[in-house]
Amino acid sequence: MQTDNKNTLLNLIRLYGPVSRTKLADYISISIPAISNHVTELLEAGIIKEVGSKQSNGGRKAVLLDMNKEYGYTICIDFGQDIFRIAAININNEILEKRILPSKELGDKNTGLIKIQSMIEEINQKISNHATLLGIGIGISGIINYQNNKLVIMPNLKEWENVDLVATFHDLFKVPVFIDDSARMMALWESVLPGNGRYQDLVFVSVGAGIGTGIIVSGKLLRGVNGGAGELGHIIVEEGGLPCGCGNRGCLEQYASVTSMVNRAKNAIKDGVMSSILTYANNDINQIDSFCLEKALKDQDKLAYTIIIEAGNYLGIGLSKIVNLLNPEYIILGGGGMNISSIIFDELIRSANLRAMSTSMKHTKILISSKEESGLLGTSIHVLDNIFKFNSCMHAASGNILSF
Ligand SMILES: [Zn+2]
Known part of the structure; x- marks a missing residue:
């Protein structure tokens, strides 16, 4: 339960940051001392950081917490029938590097896999000096078996149907890899989009x-x-x-x-x-x-x-x-x-x-939708949800107490 609360707090900071400890207490039904303990652990782990302060109602300045952008990033792929997009995205949903190309330029699945691998390596080289690759996400137009994280049917890119992208990228990059339907990833992004x-x-x-x-x-x-x-x-x-x-x-x-x-x-x-x-x-x-x-x-x-x-x-x-x-x-x-x-x-x-x-x-x-990259951004949310055991969609609609 302790870990659940810590993950929930982390998710709230991701969704509502910069946010004060007092404000976090409005969103979750645990005591302020318990919140402070979890926050200390998250600060020590380097996942979040303190980012200045804001005048609170009582006159004292409240320290604000936000995700530490430098902590890590995901590499996400939006594999469409026509357009292939790949990007590195930090834990604050900011795109650090992006490549877009027509999917046909990947060629067949053999040359395609090599090209995707080299794009990931090239992006990693640029970023990995100052952050850690946390995971890889693939948004694809197809039916995914969510239980075993595998692609089942891909009606529009049949040649890729039998390629185990998850196992392949996991073997190559030694990080967790997740795959899901691209439209689902877009829905995920729209549902957590700040201000939306x-x-x-x-x-x-x-x-x-x-x-x-x-x-x-x-x-x-x-x-x-x-x-x-x-x-x-x-x-x-x-x-x-x-x-x-x-x-x-x-x-x-x-x-x-x-x-x-x-x-x-x-x-x-x-x-x-x-x-x-x-x-x-x-x-x-x-x-x-x-x-x-x-x-x-x-x-x-x-x-x-x-x-x-x-x-x-x-x-x-x-x-x-x-x-x-x-x-x-x-x-x-x-x-x-x-x-x-x-x-x-x-x-x-x-x-x-x-x-x-x-x-x-x-x-x-x-x-x-106003965002062309919603597939990439949603895929990153999906990866972080899985790594940190978040449920991004399950958040307060208007600042109500959350019940997880
Ligand atoms: Zn049909």
Whole structure:
């Protein structure tokens, strides 16, 4: 129990720091002397530090505590179908080093593993002189067996399916390694983001190459019995529709993901539809990507507009199911698909309003994420949660006493 309280205090300092010992006592139901003892141990371990003082109500200055940024860092990977991101992140959620590259530049799994290893080594070399690598986290689009920390299915990057990234990186770097679904990691970050209201009931929908979902219910990440919770991208929106990487037909991500929008543009242009999308792809159909769609929309291009409206409509169908099933406080949308145009957001709201129960819809706020690195930052939170036995989502919503 002692250790639990110490970890809880550390988590509170991470979430609310800089914070005074007195303020910590508002958040946790243990005595101030007990708090002081734990704080002394954490200061001696170098995980936290004193960072100045603040005038308290009684007139005495209260010493403030915060995480010691120099204590250690994580290396986190956000492995998307299109974009690969890797970063070193300190225990105060600040990105120290970052690399971004198209996932295809990794090549096959053999060359890819070597490239990832050398990126980690290069980043470590820059940072490890003044901090310790605490762990490695991998956010990936796939189904993860959370019990054994292993990847089960990866519909969009099939070649990597049988690669045991956890064991490989653990053997190479001798630190704990954790893997989880990237949309889940994004949800985690949104729920702990300072200033974001500390959401307890939240669904994050990532509209990227595929469609992923991270669900937080009553302050806990929902994983499902075998890690399959949140596969919004694979709910059927068209019976017998387009084939999907999961083996089924008519899945949402075949109608509303960035990949599906790009494919739709390519097929229409192959069929002879005139569109400025092709102009922005240097008149080469193979070069069409989401940026071409974005630019064509600014030209009022009819094909681009139709594609974005259809995708928005299908996303609204998906969102209405989330609203009716979970009635979360927030649905936060992110991923490259949401950057194409605000039209997609307006359309998905219209479509969801048509289909969801109005009383539930009225109380669920739907927003766009403001942070491109939410996958990396959430993965770092996940690593620290596991190392320090935190539960980042389980925190006071408005300064209430916590019960762990
Ligand atoms: Zn599917």
